[in-house]
Amino acid sequence: MxxxxxxxxxxxxxxxxxSFETLINQYQKYAYNIAYxxxxxxxxxxxxxxxxxxxxxxxxxxxxxxxxxxTWLYRIVMNTCKDALRKRKDQxxxxxxxxxxxxxxxERQLSDKEADPLLIYEKMExxxxxxxxxxxxxxxxxxxxxxxxxxxYSYDEISQIVDVPIGTVRSRLNRGRExxxxxxxxxxxxxxxxxx
Amino acid sequence: xxxxxxxxLIHQSLDGELxxxxxxxxxxxxxxxxxxxxxxxxxxxxxxxxxxxxxxxLPEGFKAELHDKLxxxxxxxxxxxxxxxxxxxxxxxxxxxxxxxxVVLPSALNGMPSYQTEDAIEYGESRAGTDKNAVAMDASPAxxxxxxxxxxxxxxxxxxxxxxxxxxxxxxxPAAPMMESVTKDSLRDESSETDHLNVNERKVIKNGEIxxxxxxxxxxxxxxxxxxxxxxxYVHSSNEQLQYYNRHSEDDPLKYGxxxxxxxSDMFSSFMEQIKEHGVVTYSGSNAQDVSYQYRNAVSEVQxxxxxxxxLRDLMAKAEDIDDIIYIERELMRVRSEINMYxxxxxxxxxxxxMSILSITLNEVEILDGEVxxxxxxxxxxxxNALINNLNGLTRFAEGIVIWFVATLPLLIVLGVSIxxxxxxxxxxxxxxxx
Numbered sequence: 001m002x003x004x005x006x007x008x009x010x011x012x013x014x015x016x017x018x019s020f021e022t023l024i025n026q027y028q029k030y031a032y033n034i035a036y037x038x039x040x041x042x043x044x045x046x047x048x049x050x051x052x053x054x055x056x057x058x059x060x061x062x063x064x065x066x067x068x069x070x071t072w073l074y075r076i077v078m079n080t081c082k083d084a085l086r087k088r089k090d091q092x093x094x095x096x097x098x099x100x101x102x103x104x105x106x107e108r109q110l111s112d113k114e115a116d117p118l119l120i121y122e123k124m125e126x127x128x129x130x131x132x133x134x135x136x137x138x139x140x141x142x143x144x145x146x147x148x149x150x151x152x153y154s155y156d157e158i159s160q161i162v163d164v165p166i167g168t169v170r171s172r173l174n175r176g177r178e179x180x181x182x183x184x185x186x187x188x189x190x191x192x193x194x195x196x
Numbered sequence: 197x198x199x200x201x202x203x204x205l206i207h208q209s210l211d212g213e214l215x216x217x218x219x220x221x222x223x224x225x226x227x228x229x230x231x232x233x234x235x236x237x238x239x240x241x242x243x244x245x246x247x248x249x250x251x252x253x254l255p256e257g258f259k260a261e262l263h264d265k266l267x268x269x270x271x272x273x274x275x276x277x278x279x280x281x282x283x284x285x286x287x288x289x290x291x292x293x294x295x296x297x298x299v300v301l302p303s304a305l306n307g308m309p310s311y312q313t314e315d316a317i318e319y320g321e322s323r324a325g326t327d328k329n330a331v332a333m334d335a336s337p338a339x340x341x342x343x344x345x346x347x348x349x350x351x352x353x354x355x356x357x358x359x360x361x362x363x364x365x366x367x368x369x370p371a372a373p374m375m376e377s378v379t380k381d382s383l384r385d386e387s388s389e390t391d392h393l394n395v396n397e398r399k400v401i402k403n404g405e406i407x408x409x410x411x412x413x414x415x416x417x418x419x420x421x422x423x424x425x426x427x428x429x430y431v432h433s434s435n436e437q438l439q440y441y442n443r444h445s446e447d448d449p450l451k452y453g454x455x456x457x458x459x460x461s462d463m464f465s466s467f468m469e470q471i472k473e474h475g476v477v478t479y480s481g482s483n484a485q486d487v488s489y490q491y492r493n494a495v496s497e498v499q500x501x502x503x504x505x506x507x508l509r510d511l512m513a514k515a516e517d518i519d520d521i522i523y524i525e526r527e528l529m530r531v532r533s534e535i536n537m538y539x540x541x542x543x544x545x546x547x548x549x550x551m552s553i554l555s556i557t558l559n560e561v562e563i564l565d566g567e568v569x570x571x572x573x574x575x576x577x578x579x580x581n582a583l584i585n586n587l588n589g590l591t592r593f594a595e596g597i598v599i600w601f602v603a604t605l606p607l608l609i610v611l612g613v614s615i616x617x618x619x620x621x622x623x624x625x626x627x628x629x630x631x
Binding site (some may be wrong): 002003004005007008011017018019020021022025026028029030032033036042046049050053054057058117118119123124126127130145149150151170173174177178180181184185 | 203204207234235237238239241242243244245246247248249251252253254255258259261262263265266267269415418419422423426427463466467469470473474574
């Protein structure tokens with residue numbers, strides 16, 4: 001952590017809002033993007049990101065100067081999002097719920113057999129659906145997929161942010177990617193069938 | 197076929213984590229297993245789609261909203277914080293006032309410039325928490341250092357006349373570079389003006405330059421100022437100007453500007469790195485000038501000259517002939533001015549070495565290059581773009597017509613009215629003619 005950052009943190013702890021804003025300046029955009037991918041829409045993302053940053057401001061005194069400020073900040077953002085997701089009453093379509101709760105359920109396997117492989121779709125088509133698909137992931141899978149595949153953090157950093165061992169990060173990531181693939185396939189398949 | 201163990205390999209391969217032998221094992225399996233190949237290809241496609249997802253920009257008003265919310269937060273231990281600041285300020289103010297009086301009164305009473313008072317003045321606003329003293333200095337030509345003129349100007353502000361005018365001038369300076377104090381008394385004590393200087397460490401003058409593309413000029417500017425002050429530096433100069441119109445919003449043209457800051461040398465490199473984070477760096481450079489050799493030379497020159505000065509003074513004491521006295525006086529003045537010249541350079545080097553100079557050019561742009569979404573080259577996209585361009589052209593054309601119409605309206609009205617009048621006139625004339 002740089003000297004400048006340490007000084008800014010100290011000043012922010014004393015209530016200097018301008019220093020705090022300078023301190024978080026380089027992290028705000030990533031915080032917002034994490035929130036956007038977790039919450040699924042811009043409005044909730046904005047609220048979650050701002051709430052998280054205010055929590056960071058309030059809890060600066062609990063931050064130990066030895067670890068990295070950014071991973072601490074992103075952890076707060078992640079936890080804020082997960083809390084908000086829990087509070088939110090998800091209006092999930094029953095088909096998707098079955099996919100989520102019954103891993104490898106008959107329902108999904110059936111749709112697997114019917115669904116065309118992802119490869120027949122244009123990347124553009126997939127990109128349109130990717131946001132929804134990510135949204136349907138369970139929180140613990142969503143967070144690692146977002147941090148690794150969307151935002152490009154390393155296994156090490158993710159392990160620190162989410163506070164689980166690297167092995168767990170890997171297995172959650174693999175599971176998350178496969179679930180995402182299956183969700184995408186059934187979504188695209190469903191879309192295609194609409195136009196047939 | 198039991199493909200579970202290959203599952204892990206597939207994911208690792210997509211992350212680029214397999215060495216060549218592990219990759220070979222996977223490839224061998226993929227050649228014979230259609231399901232795994234399908235899975236691999238699909239996951240690969242998925243990863244590409246995810247990779248190409250770009251970051252969103254912060255929504256409008258995000259920072260402003262956050263700012264409002266932060267301001268509503270309880271300030272921790274406000275009373276004691278304020279008390280400390282206020283007490284510090286009043287204490288410094290009182291000290292400054294007391295010193296001002298002690299400088300002004302004696303000379304006012306004597307009516308003569310006094311060379312014997314210590315010209316040491318403190319001011320408030322000591323962000324770095326150190327004392328800053330003003331120095332008596334004649335304008336001294338400095339050796340080849342960049343920013344020569346600006347340094348001389350700063351030094352000129354510190355010219356002290358013992359009538360106390362220096363106090364006002366000095367007090368107006370917001371945050372001055374650190375300078376050593378000079379006491380003329382010390383000359384008589386056989387000690388040197390250079391005693392307090394450290395000639396053994398290297399004197400390195402660091403300069404840096406950064407050119408940045410940024411998206412929010414005011415925010416970045418403010419952030420730079422805050423950061424500078426945080427590390428104990430100060431803003432040397434700045435200017436800004438407007439660029440051509442931003443075609444997306446006529447009332448918000450892009451800015452272009454320049455800010456030069458001075459920060460303590462030990463913070464210089466980390467400070468530069470922090471500044472670079474604010475946007476896309478299109479140019480960055482730095483250099484360091486080692487003036488230790490010249491510095492040491494200057495110091496030893498001063499010491500030599502002081503020896504000469506002392507012997508001259510001794511001579512002066514013994515001299516009786518008027519011609520001799522005049523001659524010695526002239527020599528003394530010459531030596532003294534040489535000493536001052538070297539001391540001037542020394543102080544400048546001290547100042548430049550302790551506070552590095554960073555010049556930052558800020559160029560406001562609409563979108564930063566690093567964040568432009570990947571160009572979609574497909575036929576559909578090209579057609580779409582061409583269509584949009586044409587539509588824009590049409591809109592502009594239509595807008596042009598409307599504007600022309602509105603602009604010419606008064607003229608049209610006048611024309612219309614006059615035509616109407618002429619028409620009526622003609623009818624009346626014709627009627628008259630045929631009646």
